[in-house]
Structure formats: C-alpha cells, structure tokens
Amino acid sequence: MSTQFRALWVEEKQDGVFTRSIVTRTVEDLPPGDVLIRVQFSSLNYKDALSATGNKGVTRKYPHTPGIDAAGLVVESSAPHLQPGDPVVVIGHDLGMNTPGGFGQFIRVPAGWVVKLPAALSPAESMAIGTAGFTAGMSVEALQAHGVAPGAGEVLVTGATGGVGSVAVALLARLGYTVVAATGKEDSHDFLRDLGAAAVVNRSEVDDPSGRPLLKERWAGVVDTVGGNLLVTALKTTRYGGAVTACGNVASPKIEMTVFPFILRGVKLLGIDSVNCALADRQRLWAKFADEWRLPLLTQMVRRVGLEDLDHEINLILHGGQVGRIVVAHKL
Numbered sequence: 338m339s340t341q342f343r344a345l346w347v348e349e350k351q352d353g354v355f356t357r358s359i360v361t362r363t364v365e366d367l368p369p370g371d372v373l374i375r376v377q378f379s380s381l382n383y384k385d386a387l388s389a390t391g392n393k394g395v396t397r398k399y400p401h402t403p404g405i406d407a408a409g410l411v412v413e414s415s416a417p418h419l420q421p422g423d424p425v426v427v428i429g430h431d432l433g434m435n436t437p438g439g440f441g442q443f444i445r446v447p448a449g450w451v452v453k454l455p456a457a458l459s460p461a462e463s464m465a466i467g468t469a470g471f472t473a474g475m476s477v478e479a480l481q482a483h484g485v486a487p488g489a490g491e492v493l494v495t496g497a498t499g500g501v502g503s504v505a506v507a508l509l510a511r512l513g514y515t516v517v518a519a520t521g522k523e524d525s526h527d528f529l530r531d532l533g534a535a536a537v538v539n540r541s542e543v544d545d546p547s548g549r550p551l552l553k554e555r556w557a558g559v560v561d562t563v564g565g566n567l568l569v570t571a572l573k574t575t576r577y578g579g580a581v582t583a584c585g586n587v588a589s590p591k592i593e594m595t596v597f598p599f600i601l602r603g604v605k606l607l608g609i610d611s612v613n614c615a616l617a618d619r620q621r622l623w624a625k626f627a628d629e630w631r632l633p634l635l636t637q638m639v640r641r642v643g644l645e646d647l648d649h650e651i652n653l654i655l656h657g658g659q660v661g662r663i664v665v666a667h668k669l
C-alpha cells in the first residue's frame with residue numbers, strides 16, 4: 338500500500354478565492370526527484386503566508402502545499418552521499434513555491450537542494466532557524482565581510498521581532514555586537530532585550546519622513562528586513578564606510594532616495610538572497626549554526642504549532658503580528 342500523509346492544501350476557487358484545508362495525500366502524488374524525505378519539522382516564513390493566500394508571484398499553480406522549509410529523515414535516495422535515515426534540511430530553491438513543501442509530511446526533491454545536518458544540530462533546531470534565521474546569518478556574514486566588526490559601533494536591526502529580525506538580534510548579540518532593535522510592537526521590548534538588544538527603539542524613530550538626502554550618522558551597520566522608507570532611512574543614517582543589508586519588502590519593495598549615502602559616505606548596500614544560495618555556502622552556514630553561531634536563546638524565540646494551527650499563524654504573519662519563529666511539528 339502506498340504511504341499516505343497529511344498536508345496543508347491551498348486551493349483556488351472561483352473568483353480568485355483561496356481556501357486552506359488539511360488533506361491526505363500519497364507519496365506517489367509528489368513530483369519525481371532524487372530524495373524522498375519524511376518531514377519531521379517545518380517552519381513558517383512570510384513567503385509561506387503569501388503562497389498560502391494565492392500570491393502568484395510566489396506560487397503560480399494551485400492546488401498547492403506551501404512550506405519553504407523542511408527538516409527530517411531521508412527515506413529513499415538515488416544520491417550516494419544521502420542515505421536512508423540521514424537527518425537533513427532543505428530550505429529555499431523551489432520548495433514550497435511550485436514544488437510541494439514542508440507543510441506536508443513528505444517531500445521529494447533534487448539532491449542538490451538537500452544539506453545533511455551537522456551532528457550537533459537536530460532537525461527541530463534547524464527549523465527554529467529556518468529560512469528566516471539562515472537569511473539573518475547571511476546578513477551577518479555580509480556585514481562581517483564588509484568590515485562591520487563588533488566594537489565598531491551600534492548595529493541596527495529593523496523588523497526586529499520578526500523571523501529574520503529576531504535571529505539577527507540574537508546572533509549579532511552573541512557575536513559581541515551592540516545591537517539596536519527597531520520594532521513596531523510596544524509590548525515586545527523586553528523580548529528583544531532578552532535576545533540581547535542593547536537598546537530598543539520604536540519603528541517610527543528610524544522611519545524619517547523628511548525626504549532629506551542625508552541624515553545624522555549613527556549606525557556602523559544595519560540588518561534591514563522590511564525595505565521601503567526604513568531601508569532608505571537606514572542608508573541615510575549609516576556612518577561613513579558602513580554597510581546595510583537588504584533582504585525583505587514587508588514595508589515596501591520601493592526605495593526612493595538619492596545616491597549621496599553611497600557617493601559621499603561610501604555606504605554599501607548589500608543584497609541578500611537565501612533562495613538560490615549555493616550548496617557549499619549552505620553547508621558552511623548550517624555548520625556555523627551548529628557550532629560558533631549556536632544560539633542558546635533559540636528556544637526563547639520559538640513557538641511550536643501543528644498543521645491544524647497554521648491557518649491562524651498564517652493570518653498573523655501576514656499582518657506583521659508574529660514574534661520570533663514558528664516551528665511546525667508534524668505528527669506521524
């Protein structure tokens with residue numbers, strides 16, 4: 338008998354209405370691929386909420402099972418370096434976009450997408466990090482590579498209570514940076530201080546409406562997760578020679594500004610993309626999270642939910658209401 342499993346199922350009804358339900362599928366329903374994985378844990382990212390609500394920029398065809406992150410055990414593999422029983426993690430590429438994703442209990446994917454987990458990092462821990470945390474890691478590495486060192490001055494993190502933001506705050510603090518967390522959530526200041534933020538500011542304080550081309554220099558570096566005018570303000574307030582990473586667009590995909598921060602202060606704007614990140618870079622970053630980037634605080638920023646809770650959690654993340662990371666635990 339073929340193996341059945343449960344999956345979140347997003348369907349397009351008439352008039353552009355999308356519905357979500359939990360259905361039973363079989364592994365034969367999955368696309369061909371090198372590696373069949375029993376997914377033990379997934380995690381919720383902003384992009385999953387877009388896929389789960391019919392955003393065709395993320396998912397072209399429905400019905401569909403979202404989930405850009407998955408971690409679990411190899412069941413079958415045609416790749417010699419991946420053996421049944423190996424704990425593995427898959428994030429990004431096309432997973433959960435147009436390939437059935439981690440909100441189902443099984444996935445089948447190309448071997449090039451699969452990273453064998455370091456012994457010191459469990460599937461559950463890897464999903465506490467997930468795409469959001471991995472992107473935070475890429476952002477921190479980019480700042481380091483462009484000379485933003487601990488002790489260089491304050492580093493700003495925008496969207497600080499979100500998935501990328503919260504891991505960025507914790508990781509930067511763990512590495513000895515002086516972190517200033519910017520949030521729109523008045524009631525989350527203690528959460529951010531507990532993660533290691535030296536100071537917490539209200540989002541409006543780092544969202545300059547004046548339109549002036551340059552503002553008073555403050556930040557040695559910035560991890561921006563929201564885009565729009567917060568990213569513009571960050572670039573205008575970064576100190577001479579500093580660097581700003583950009584990975585997100587929850588505030589806006591548009592940036593309207595002059596070139597002056599770049600040509601008068603040498604400020605660097607560093608684009609971050611985790612989706613098509615090379616396999617060797619993935620392996621290096623996961624190894625770091627298992628070792629020198631190990632985050633003892635990770636459990637503090639994680640809530641575990643089941644497939645049946647996802648409906649509510651998706652609505653929350655869509656409206657900027659999540660705090661920290663959401664791990665989806667599959668019952669088998």
Ligand SMILES: NC(=O)c1ccc[n+]([C@@H]2O[C@H](COP(=O)([O-])OP(=O)(O)OC[C@H]3O[C@@H](n4cnc5c(N)ncnc54)[C@H](OP(=O)(O)O)[C@@H]3O)[C@@H](O)[C@H]2O)c1
Binds near residue numbers: 384497
């Ligand atoms: N480039 C990549 O490879 C990559 C990878 C992962 C994620 N991303 C992108 O990065 C962004 C953040 O992802 P995430 O998973 O961290 O999402 P998230 O958990 O929803 O966090 C986003 C945070 O941004 C803040 N925010 C929400 N709406 C806002 C608005 N209108 N204006 C300003 N701030 C707002 C909120 O934090 P506060 O309330 O604390 O301000 C919110 O918690 C998304 O755009 C996502 O698509 C990109």
